[in-house]
Amino acid sequence: MQISDSSIEEILQKDGRYVCTTIGYSMYPMLRDRRDTVVIRSVSKGERLKKYDVPLYKRGDRYILHRIIKVLPHGYDIIGDNCVSAEKNISDEAVIGVLEEYWRGNRKKSLDSLSYKLYVRMMRAASPFRIAYKKLKAGLKRLVKRLIGRK
Numbered sequence: 001m002q003i004s005d006s007s008i009e010e011i012l013q014k015d016g017r018y019v020c021t022t023i024g025y026s027m028y029p030m031l032r033d034r035r036d037t038v039v040i041r042s043v044s045k046g047e048r049l050k051k052y053d054v055p056l057y058k059r060g061d062r063y064i065l066h067r068i069i070k071v072l073p074h075g076y077d078i079i080g081d082n083c084v085s086a087e088k089n090i091s092d093e094a095v096i097g098v099l100e101e102y103w104r105g106n107r108k109k110s111l112d113s114l115s116y117k118l119y120v121r122m123m124r125a126a127s128p129f130r131i132a133y134k135k136l137k138a139g140l141k142r143l144v145k146r147l148i149g150r151k
Contacts, residue, residue: 008056008063012042012097018056022102026080027054027065030119038065041095048092049076052120054099054111057090065099069124073108081123084131 013020018040022031031038039057039108049055049068055078058067070077074090079086102109110116 008040009058009096012040016042023103026065026083028082030081030100030123032067036102038102039100040047040065041100042097049095049098054126055090055095056097056099056123057094058096059087059094060091063096067120069108072109086132104111 004133008018019124020040022036022038023034033144042050043055048071051068051071053068053121054065055068055076056063057078058064066078066080066083066087067075069079069086070089075091076095077088078090099111101111112131
C-alpha cells in the first residue's frame, strides 16, 4: 500500500500519530484501496519491530505500508499481503512508523484481536500458494499475448 503525503514525517514527529485513507492493493484483502483508514504511530529511535508488524517506511520519495516477514540484525524483509516478492533488508532508518490499528467503515480493527492474528497466520501460510498462482497467471498472460501477437 502506498501513501503519498510529504507531511507524514512532520505529523508523526509532532503528534505521534498519522491517520489516512489507504491507497493501493498491495495489502489487500486486509486493506482496501481508498476505503479503509489506517492509524500509524511513530517509531521511537532504536525501537525494533517484530515479525508480522506492519511498518510504514520510505523508499525513495514514496511511503510504503507492508508486513515484516523476517527481522534482521539492522532491518527487515518486508512484503505486502498481495505481493509476490519481498523487499529485502529494509533498514531501521527507513522505518518511520508502524500500523497501530485500522478502520473498515466505522468499525475499528484491532491488531491484538484473535481474528487479526489468525488472518496474519493464514495469509503467511498460504503465501507460497498465492505467489505460485500469481506467477503462473502472469506467465500464462504473457504466453497468450505472445501467441496472439504472432498470428
